[in-house]
Each structure stands twice: as C-alpha cells, then as structure tokens.
Amino acid sequence: MAEIQTEPVTLLPSVPLDADEERLQLREVERTRQAQRRTLIWIVSWRLTLLVVLLFGWYFASGHIVDRLFASNPIDVAKAFGDYIGDGTLWYNLRYTLIEVAVGYGAGTVIALVAAGLLSIFTTAHRVLHPFLMALYAVPKIAIAPLMIMWFGLGLTPKFLLSGIFVFFVVFMNTLAGLRSVSPSLINVARVMGARRHQLLLKVVFPSATPNVLTAMRITVPEAMVGAIVGEFIAGNRGIGYLINSASNQYNTAGVFAGIIAILIVVLLMDSLVTLLERRLMRWRPPSAADR
Amino acid sequence: MTALRRAAAAGGAPAGDPRRLTLERLYKVYVSRGESLLAVRDVSLKIEPGEFVTFLGPSGCGKSTVLNMLAGLESITDGSAHQGGRPITGVNTDVGYITQDDNLLPWRTLLDNVAFPLELRGVGKGERRERAHELLRSVGLAGFESAYPHELSGGMRKRGSIARTLLVDEPVILMDEPFGPLDAQTRLLLQDELLRLWSGSGKTIVFVTHDLVEAIALSDRIVIFTSTPGTIKSIHTIDIPRPRDVFHIYETDRFTELFDLLWAELREEITKARARH
Ligand SMILES: Nc1ncnc2c1ncn2[C@@H]1O[C@H](COP(=O)(O)OP(=O)(O)O)[C@@H](O)[C@H]1O
Ligand SMILES: [Mg+2]
Numbered sequence: 001m002a003e004i005q006t007e008p009v010t011l012l013p014s015v016p017l018d019a020d021e022e023r024l025q026l027r028e029v030e031r032t033r034q035a036q037r038r039t040l041i042w043i044v045s046w047r048l049t050l051l052v053v054l055l056f057g058w059y060f061a062s063g064h065i066v067d068r069l070f071a072s073n074p075i076d077v078a079k080a081f082g083d084y085i086g087d088g089t090l091w092y093n094l095r096y097t098l099i100e101v102a103v104g105y106g107a108g109t110v111i112a113l114v115a116a117g118l119l120s121i122f123t124t125a126h127r128v129l130h131p132f133l134m135a136l137y138a139v140p141k142i143a144i145a146p147l148m149i150m151w152f153g154l155g156l157t158p159k160f161l162l163s164g165i166f167v168f169f170v171v172f173m174n175t176l177a178g179l180r181s182v183s184p185s186l187i188n189v190a191r192v193m194g195a196r197r198h199q200l201l202l203k204v205v206f207p208s209a210t211p212n213v214l215t216a217m218r219i220t221v222p223e224a225m226v227g228a229i230v231g232e233f234i235a236g237n238r239g240i241g242y243l244i245n246s247a248s249n250q251y252n253t254a255g256v257f258a259g260i261i262a263i264l265i266v267v268l269l270m271d272s273l274v275t276l277l278e279r280r281l282m283r284w285r286p287p288s289a290a291d292r
Numbered sequence: 293m294t295a296l297r298r299a300a301a302a303g304g305a306p307a308g309d310p311r312r313l314t315l316e317r318l319y320k321v322y323v324s325r326g327e328s329l330l331a332v333r334d335v336s337l338k339i340e341p342g343e344f345v346t347f348l349g350p351s352g353c354g355k356s357t358v359l360n361m362l363a364g365l366e367s368i369t370d371g372s373a374h375q376g377g378r379p380i381t382g383v384n385t386d387v388g389y390i391t392q393d394d395n396l397l398p399w400r401t402l403l404d405n406v407a408f409p410l411e412l413r414g415v416g417k418g419e420r421r422e423r424a425h426e427l428l429r430s431v432g433l434a435g436f437e438s439a440y441p442h443e444l445s446g447g448m449r450k451r452g453s454i455a456r457t458l459l460v461d462e463p464v465i466l467m468d469e470p471f472g473p474l475d476a477q478t479r480l481l482l483q484d485e486l487l488r489l490w491s492g493s494g495k496t497i498v499f500v501t502h503d504l505v506e507a508i509a510l511s512d513r514i515v516i517f518t519s520t521p522g523t524i525k526s527i528h529t530i531d532i533p534r535p536r537d538v539f540h541i542y543e544t545d546r547f548t549e550l551f552d553l554l555w556a557e558l559r560e561e562i563t564k565a566r567a568r569h
Contacts, residue, residue: 185393188389189395190412192383192384192388193385194412195412196412199412203397203411203412204397207397207399284398284400284442285398286443
C-alpha cells in the first residue's frame with residue numbers, strides 16, 4: 001500500500017452545535033425574506049414616485065404646454081370618475097363591457113384550446129387547414145368589426161365575437177406551438193412504458209404546452225378588451241367604449257380619461273388573475289431571473 | 293406483454309424466455325432530406341437471459357440505433373430482432389428504457405414521476421405511491437418525494453429515472469449512455485448501485501457507452517462496433533469475477549490487460565471515425 005501524508009483537521013474550540021446550525025439556517029431564511037421585502041418596498045416606492053411625477057407633470061403641463069381642452073387634468077379626471085360612479089353611469093356601462101370581455105375571453109380561450117388540441121391529434125387535418133388558418137390570422141381583426149355589426153346587429157353578440165376572435169388566434173397559435181414543442185424523447189420513453197395514445201396526449205403532450213398557454217392567456221387579456229371596445233365604438237349604446245365615444249363627441253376630455261382609467265383597472269385586475277393562475281400551475285418550473 | 297411473461301412463468305421453452313434477445317442480420321437505413329445513410333450493417337447477436345451486454349464504439353457508429361430498434365422506437369430496415377420467441381415490430385413495452393436524459397416529466401414531483409408507469413397501467417393512487425415510495429427509499433432518495441425534477445441534482449434525477457424503470461418489473465433493460473452527463477464520482481456511485489440492483493434480479497441489461505472503463509467494470513460481454521456503418525467488430529467476454537467493486541476494479545491486473553486489449557481494438561475505430569469528420 002502506498003503511503004500518503006495526512007494532515008489532521010484542526011477544529012476551533014467553538015464548533016457550532018446542531019442547535020447553532022439550525023439557528024444559522026433560520027437566520028438565513030429570515031435574512032433572505034427581509035432582503036426580498038426590501039426589494040419589494042423599493043420597487044413599490046419607485047412605482048408610486050413615478051405615478052406621482054406623471055400626475056404632477058400632467059397637472060402642470062395641462063393649460064400651459066398643451067391645451068386644457070384636449071389634455072384635461074388629473075383633478076378633473078378624478079372628478080369625472082367620481083361623478084360616473086355617483087350617478088351609476090360607470091357601473092351601468094362597465095357591467096356591459098365586463099360581460100363582453102368575460103364571454104369573449106373565456107370562450108375564445110376554451111375554443112382555441114380545444115381546436116389546437118384537435119389539430120395536434122389530427123395532423124393531416126392540420127396540414128390541410130394550415131394555409132386557411134394563416135390567411136385568417138393575417139387579416140387585421142379590426143377590419144372584421146364592421147362585418148360583425150352588419151351581421152349580428154347592435155347587441156352583445158358582435159362584441160362577444162370580436163373579443164373572442166381577438167383572443168382565439170393568439171391562444172390557438174401559441175397552444176399549437178406548445179403542443180408541437182413536446183420533447184420527442186419524453187414521448188418515446190412514455191411509449192416504451194406502455195402509454196396509450198390518449199394517455200400520451202393527456203399526461204405528456206398537453207401538460208408540456210401549459211407554459212405557452214399561460215403566456216398566450218396573458219397576452220390576450222388586453223386583446224379581449226380591445227375587441228369589446230372596438231365593437232362598442234362602432235355601434236352600440238352601452239359599454240365603456242360607448243361611454244368614451246360619447247364623451248369625446250362632447251369634447252368631455254375628462255370623461256374620456258375616466259373611461260380609459262376604468263378599462264385600465266379591469267385589465268390590471270384580469271392580469272393579476274392570470275398571474276395567480278400561473279403561480280398555481282407553474283410551480284414546477286425553475287424560477288427565472290425575469291420573475292417578478 | 294403479460295402473455296409473454298405468463299408463458300415464461302409457466303416454464304415455457306427456453307427459446308421463449310422474454311429475457312433473451314436475438315438480433316439477426318439487422319440493417320438500418322436512415323433517410324433524411326432525400327439522402328440515405330446506412331447506419332447499421334448486418335448486426336447479428338444472441339443475448340442470453342440475465343446477461344449484461346455492452347455496446348461499445350465511437351460516437352455516431354449506430355449503437356443507439358440498434359438499441360432503439362430493440363425498443364421498437366426505430367423501424368428495422370432489414371433483418372429481425374426477437375425478444376423471447378416474439379419478433380419486435382411496434383413499440384416494445386416488454387423492456388425498460390433509460391437514456392442519457394433522465395426524461396422525468398418536469399411538471400410532476402419525483403414521487404409521481406416514479407409512479408408514472410403504474411399510473412399508465414391503471415394502478416390505484418394509494419398503491420402506486422406506496423410502491424414508488426419504497427423504491428425511492430431503496431435508491432437513497434427518501435425525503436425528496438415531493439421535489440420537482442429541476443430541484444434535484446443530475447445524479448438524483450438519474451436515480452429517479454432508474455427507479456421508475458425498475459418499478460415495473462420488465463425482463464430486459466436497455467440503457468443508452470445512462471451515466472453520460474454525470475460527474476465522475478456520481479458515475480461511479482451509480483455504476484455500483486446499478487450492479488447492486490441488477491445482481492440476482494435475473495434481468496438482461498443491454499448497455500450502451502463509449503467509455504471503455506465503464507464497459508469493463510459492468511459487463512459480462514462487450515460488443516465493439518465499427519465506425520459508420522455500424523457493424524460488430526468483435527465480441528469479448530469479461531471474465532472478472534462478480535461481485536465487482538467498481539471503485540477498485542482498476543487496480544486488478546486482469547482489468548489492465550483487458551483494457552489494453554480492448555483499447556487497441558477501439559482506438560482503430562475511433563481513429564477511423566475521427567478521420568471522417
Ligand atoms: N433520426 C435519424 N435520421 C438520420 N440519421 C440518423 C438518425 N439518427 C441517427 N442517425 C445517424 O445514424 C448514425 C448512427 O447514430 P447513432 O445510432 O445515434 O450513433 P451512436 O449512438 O453510436 O452515437 C449517425 O451517423 C447518425 O448521424
Ligand atoms: Mg448514441
């Protein structure tokens with residue numbers, strides 16, 4: 001046997017005991033939590049600062065740099081918003097828009113998921129339909145709006161359809177891309193394990209498309225709103241789009257801004273719902289640097 | 293699958309032993325972008341029940357292709373492969389299949405990943421979790437049941453994927469460079485563990501590697517492939533007695549002899565393969 005020189009490890013007298021090491025871990029957990037909280041506080045304060053700066057800028061620019069008639073100002077907008085809430089105008093119109101967006105977004109997403117699922121199963125059908133789908137995708141959706149009004153009148157139907165169409169294509173395309181990006185080796189391993197076709201789809205292919213589906217669901221939140229608002233602009237007598245349109249016809253700039261703010265709030269709320277869904281469904285993902 | 297095993301259990305003819313593999317004049321031609329490539333040429337080989345056979349050769353020589361034909365994932369261009377008395381035609385569900393990637397489903401916890409093959413067979417949740425749990429303990433992964441794959445080290449993921457394969461008791465296990473991406477120490481530990489799990493199981497293992505040391509340490513027989521188109525160059529019996537100690541096997545004289553002998557064979561093919569690229 002060969003010889004090797006071995007040096008004894010010298011332990012300092014105060015080797016931490018198990019209890020000390022546990023305390024060390026707890027301290028580190030607490031430190032990390034505090035560091036995260038500090039960062040969050042920083043970010044929120046910057047956001048608020050920026051918001052205040054913007055509001056002040058708006059307030060002082062209006063009437064000096066830009067015509068007050070066109071720019072309004074934050075105080076008038078707040079007043080208009082308050083008035084809309086007070087006399088029920090806001091809720092009367094918002095309710096209508098909310099229904100349009102909810103139905104359009106929900107139905108558009110569900111139909112897109114089902115269609116993408118079906119086309120990923122029936123690949124030949126997909127190849128046949130591909131150019132037609134691309135052609136439809138290429139049409140600017142706004143161009144369809146007048147047609148929808150002509151065909152379906154002034155009620156809710158054309159708005160459901162517009163909002164749904166705005167959502168459908170994005171979710172459909174992204175889901176299809178996600179379904180096709182499934183790792184072939186995952187599929188192969190599952191097949192050797194005896195997975196049947198429907199098991200492959202349900203347990204391997206569909207789950208691997210979730211990241212794409214969620215991305216699409218995030219992108220399409222404002223799209224659903226755009227669809228509904230466009231419909232209300234073109235024709236209708238109710239909804240936030242209608243409210244904005246009629247305020248602008250009366251040169252009521254503050255009213256226009258109040259309507260826009262209502263839209264903003266709804267979109268932000270929907271976006272945080274998607275974030276919640278994402279947190280729930282994507283726990284298995286390694287956290288990325290871009291995570292908020 | 294069950295029919296096969298039932299036949300074996302009923303003391304069917306040795307030829308019907310589902311642990312036996314027979315490769316007869318196998319050819320594989322790949323066609324991609326209008327070009328054809330002869331990847332495997334005239335491979336004939338008999339693998340006996342319970343044997344540990346390793347395919348060794350320069351990378352790109354067709355080892356994975358042969359293995360994938362045995363798994364039924366690649367079609368056989370010409371010739372035939374049999375498991376027991378049954379020709380391998382479609383996907384072969386009578387084998388375990390482990391590749392370089394761990395192929396765990398990233399959205400499932402380790403426990404649900406290991407239990408996955410039982411889930412596919414319709415085994416109830418309670419039972420499959422219990423069995424997966426037990427197996428995880430036996431490969432040293434107790435306590436990590438609820439971790440997602442990205443939270444585990446490469447070695448742990450590989451252990452998980454081996455556990456998943458062992459959970460359903462297939463007569464043959466195909467392993468395609470399973471320890472390739474691991475660091476040297478983890479590799480040794482897993483080689484040792486593989487031998488421990490395999491010994492006495494009676495399973496046949498077909499193992500692919502381009503690492504000569506690993507091949508000698510593990511195998512009963514080593515099949516050396518020529519560079520493309522892959523064909524069998526020579527077959528060697530590794531007569532180092534079992535149980536083997538993968539940590540110290542290098543120190544034996546027999547190992548050194550075998551290494552020198554096989555390296556001479558292998559080097560020739562590696563040089564040829566290199567000259568081509
Ligand atoms: N799906 C495929 N299509 C075309 N050529 C392939 C395909 N798979 C492997 N090949 C080619 O076949 C040869 C053998 O590949 P492979 O069996 O993966 O080699 P090894 O596993 O020994 O490294 C290589 O030249 C490789 O490029
Ligand atoms: Mg290979």
